[in-house]
Amino acid sequence: MLFDIKLDKNSPVYIQIGNYIKSMILNGMIRKEEKLPSTRELSNMLKVSRNTIIYAYEYLQDEGLIYTKRGKGAFVCDVSINLKKDNWNIKWDRLINDYGKSAEKLDIIKHEVPWKKGMISFKSISPDENLFDVEEFKKSFLNIMSLEREKILNYGYAIGYKYLIEYLIDYMKNKGIDTSNKKILITNGFTEAFDIILDCLVNKGDKILCENPTHNTAIKIMKLHGINPIGIDLDKDGVNIDSLKKVLEDNQNIKLMYLIPSYHNPTGIVMSPKKRIEVYNILKSHNIPIIEDGFNEELRYSGDHVSPIAALAGKSNGIVYLGSFSKILFPGIRIGWILGDSDLINYLESVKRSKNIHTSFLDQAILYQYLKEGNFEKYIKKARKIYKNKYEIALKYAREYIEAEDILGEGGLHIFIKLKDIKSRDVLDRCYKKGVVFTPGDIFYVDNKGDNSFRLGISRLSIEDIKKGIKIIGESIKEIKK
Amino acid sequence: MLFDIKLDKNSPVYIQIGNYIKSMILNGMIRKEEKLPSTRELSNMLKVSRNTIIYAYEYLQDEGLIYTKRGKGAFVCDVSINLKKDNWNIKWDRLINDYGKSAEKLDIIKHEVPWKKGMISFKSISPDENLFDVEEFKKSFLNIMSLEREKILNYGYAIGYKYLIEYLIDYMKNKGIDTSNKKILITNGFTEAFDIILDCLVNKGDKILCENPTHNTAIKIMKLHGINPIGIDLDKDGVNIDSLKKVLEDNQNIKLMYLIPSYHNPTGIVMSPKKRIEVYNILKSHNIPIIEDGFNEELRYSGDHVSPIAALAGKSNGIVYLGSFSKILFPGIRIGWILGDSDLINYLESVKRSKNIHTSFLDQAILYQYLKEGNFEKYIKKARKIYKNKYEIALKYAREYIEAEDILGEGGLHIFIKLKDIKSRDVLDRCYKKGVVFTPGDIFYVDNKGDNSFRLGISRLSIEDIKKGIKIIGESIKEIKK
Structure with missing residues (x-):
């Protein structure tokens, strides 16, 4: 032996x-x-x-x-197993259904050019983790553990951690939202929130409206539910009202509209207060619920207050608001929420339970403790300043070096560029060889348009890399033009 | 003002x-x-x-x-909103699709008698949180935070936290499983694991085999996928082979079989090594993949080694193993895993990403650190002893006080009782008034049978309450018999 x-x-x-x-x-x-x-x-x-x-x-x-x-x-002991030389070989590829095949096909991480070490990547719009206050986070963990102890490690409730929900209700009230006939469900981030809403509300072939372009993950989730979303063109202050009206005239039985009013992904547009009211009134008159993605609205750099669309509705229940701190704070712990009509949340809660019982109670409790102690306000103040600086530099350099038809974005973690008669994937091919990558815009469009556009995520890059990367992109465009 | x-x-x-x-x-x-x-x-x-x-x-x-x-x-500033008296009232109930309605209807928490404070509840088979070693858990958190710092709080990968996956691969190897052509995907517990496997593999109306009775959450998930599972009767050592063969003769195109070989939920039966091999060979000969639920197999009280079915398969890829520590350790952090053929996992990974990006990286990292330091072995040794004691007392008392047709369960966190010609819900009605609740057995059956059976979860009750509760159940049965 x-x-x-x-x-x-x-x-x-x-x-x-x-x-x-x-x-x-x-x-x-x-x-x-x-x-x-x-x-x-x-x-x-x-x-x-x-x-x-x-x-x-x-x-x-x-x-x-x-x-x-x-x-x-x-x-x-006698524990021998004599089947070891077994050769049962299932062809799993052939067993995967249409849903599984689509999920793989629409999984852009698997099919886009991979990032390599040393590259300047404008692909990410994740927050810069160096801004996270790890010491405060640890403190929040230790505080909540001494309060909750082992209880927090056992099963919780599908709806979410009570104190976090109460905190978020207040948080939503502070945005001007009337929460009296509404409830909150905690989810594993925006992605799960949107996924279970569609699980509950749509059937294959249903019609959904959205901005065009829009968040690529939302497009993926809609497609995986058998839906080809109808895109509405964007003006510089949000949805083009004529296009919206035209689509509503041409289509019956629209199930809902998905909107990202603040720092819209991918364009960075902030829908104006006036337009928010207009869009709200139009959809209300057609009785079409709005799924409002609160994406990064916490990041507003300027002093202009813009209320979420959900704040316009008062006691009305036509708006479902999806919130997430995880887009700017601790994405690794995956916590988002849905604020909506109590009846709707009742169904969503059961769906949530059937999918994964509940979101980590430990994570919810730590986040609650972190928020309660006022850390988010401190963090966001610092983060706004740093991202604003990056954004302004990116905008300045993009205007200087990139011959574009349009450069969009009013802040947030990204800008969006439309080129004149040049395909962004051709630019990407050249840039890739020079060590620069970005996200081609076509993945954000619902109708195969946008092949002249691309998104630059700036949140995790240094000022130097932003400058260097944009110069390289600009040069590559000039090379193609020759 | x-x-x-x-x-x-x-x-x-x-x-x-x-x-x-x-x-x-x-x-x-x-x-x-x-x-x-x-x-x-x-x-x-x-x-x-x-x-x-x-x-x-x-x-x-x-x-x-x-x-x-x-x-x-x-x-x-001028931030007035003049729509506050709005009255848009959507009837959300009418917008919910069949899936949402079924999820709510099948959500037993909403429809079973509620537990009230002071009651003796045999409903739970969650672990007793008082056995959790909170100090070690805290230490694991602090250790992993000083290693990973802010990185662990930013986005991770759908597949899971690398070091946890490596740990689990070794852990599965230690169960005798050949992992060479397989991969692991981390999920939010068993529930998500089973849900995304069905998402990927089945279509409405497909045939799935399972034990009858079986885990009620698994039944719910199958039904929500439009499947009426075909149940196979159980002997005292697992699946009845004749029933299995008969069903296989009578049915074509069976998609897969779901099995809980150890401390089967709800019966507590452990499938014998001999039967594991038999079942494996039969399903292999029909080319029907096995979804093996590793439920609580870590809890084996006795010294008899029983390999998971997945260990019988060697390099063969017909078995998908679903593991979870969360059933006995820290259910609040929702971590499970799927070990299966690499091709299959590739699809499941994309589905996982489309549903919630990934499972909390913080939780995965803490769990990894906790496991790596050998805490699980220490914990399970202590837990086995305590649960074994509870189990033996519950068994003894059940035999003494309950006039039953059969009392099942070889350990684990529960026993299962079949009565003679008495409906367990009638017993429950009486017991409820006396402050005792348990889970009626019918919810575990796929064919509306089992109305004479019930499950007693004992993990979170004191010895005194187990004794007291079982006596009350026994008395209630006698009252009905009169």
Whole structure:
């Protein structure tokens, strides 16, 4: 019996030895009824304490892999499996249904050019994690653990962590929203929120309106629900009203409209207060519910107050508001929420439960504690300043170096550029070779348009890289023009 | 202008004051161009420092709600919303599709008798949180935070946290499973794992086999996918082979079989090693993939080693193994995994991304750190002992007090009881009035059978309550018999 085991310092030694012997037994390398070395022998052999070996053998005994005969030592149980050379080979590819195939096909991470180390990537619109206050986060964890202790680690409720919900209700009230006939459901971020709303409200082939372009993940989720969304063109202050009216004349039975009024993804447009009211009134008159994506509205740089559309509705229940701090704060913990009519939330809660019981209660509790102590306001003040600076520099450089038809974006974490008669994927090909990547705009369009456009995410880049990257993009465009 | 604000100690005072004024402005209680009190006046009025008021006003200015005129003070911006008396009332109930309606209807939490404080509840099979080692958990958090820092709070990958996956691959190898052509996807617990597998593999009306009775959440998920599962009767050592063969003769195109071989929910049966091989071979010969639910197999009390079915398959790829520590450890953080053929996991990964991007990276990292340090082995040793004791007492008392046709369960966190010609819901009605609740067995059956059965979850009850509760159940049965 050869014990060729390398011990490391990462986990208890008795478990390492136990698992090593376990695997030898299960793989038939030690056969049934074979005698293991005595604890003394093995402790000498492996140069560990005898107690460690005793623990390791106890562990194996607990696992039912060895038994001891008094005074004779430890022996291997009969756990042999004789099917090891089995050759059942299922062609899983052929078993995947249309939904699974579409999900893979629409998974852009798998099909777009990959980022490589050292590249300047304008692809991300994630927050810069260096702005996160880790010490405050740790403090929030320790505080909530001493309050909630083990309770927070056991099952919670599908609807969410009570104190977080109460906090968010106040938070929404502070945006001017009447929450009296509404409820909040906590979700795993925006993505789950939008997914379960469509699960509950739409059927294959239904009609949904959205801005065109719009958030690519929203397009993916709509397509995975068997829906080809109808896109409405954008003016510089949001949805083009004539296009909206035209589409409403031409189409019956529209199920809902999805809107991103603030720092719209991908264009960065902020819908004007006037237009918010206009759009709200038009959709109301057609009785079409609005799914309002509160995406990054917390990031407003300027001092202009713009209320969410949900604030316009008062006690009316036609708007479902999707919120998420995770777009700017701690995306890794995946917490978003849906604020909507109580009846609707009642159904969504059951769907949520059927999909994953609930969102991590630990994460909800930490976030609650973090928010309650006023850390978000401190963070957002700092973040706004830094992102505003990046945005202004990106805009300045884009205007200077990129010959564009239009440069959009009023702040937030990205700008959007439309070129004159040049395909952005051609630009991307050239830039990729020079170590610069960005997101081609076509993925944001619902009608295969936008091949002359692209989005530059600036949140995680240094000022230097923003400048350098935009110059390279500008040069690549000039090369193509020649 | 009346400042009727109650300050608390939970969050920074300047934010409380800022939010109070914000809400007054947004609700039209302070009108545009109105002058706010000077910072000095307000600090006197509210008995807080002048700096606090200065911060509050800065906050309101950042939000675009007030502006200052040099030397004249702070004034309210024009943010009025005139739609407040709006009355758009959508009947959301009528918009919910069949899926949403079914999810609500099948949501037993909403439709079963509710637990009330002071009751003895045998409903739960969650772990007893008092066994969790909170100090070790905290240590794991602090250790992983000092290693990963802010990185762990930003976006991760759909597939899961690399180190946790590597740990779990080793963990599965240690169960004797050949992982060489397989991959792991991290999910939000078993529920999400099973849900996204069905999303990817089945279509409405497909045939799925399962044990009868089986895990009620699995039944719910199958039904929500438009599937009426075909149940196979159980012997005391697992699936009845004749029934299985009969069903396979009578049915073509069966998509897959779902199995819970260890501490089967709800019966507590452990499928014998011999039967595992038999079932495996039969399904293999029909080319029907097995979804193996590793439910609580870590809880084996006795020293008998029983390999998961996935260990029988060697390099064959016909088995998809669903694992979860969360059933016995930290259910609140919702972490499970799918081990399966690499091609399959590739699709499931895209589906996972489309549903919620990924499972909390913080939670995955903490769990990894906790496991790596050998805490799980320590915990499970303690937990096994305590649950074994509860199980043995429950069994003893059930045999003594309950006149049953059959009492099932070989360990785990529950036992399952079949009565002679008595409906368990009648028993439940009586018990409820006496402050005892349990789970009626019918919810675990796929064919409306089992109305004479019920499940007793014992994990979270004290020994005293187990005794007391079982006596009350026994008495209630006797009362009905009279």
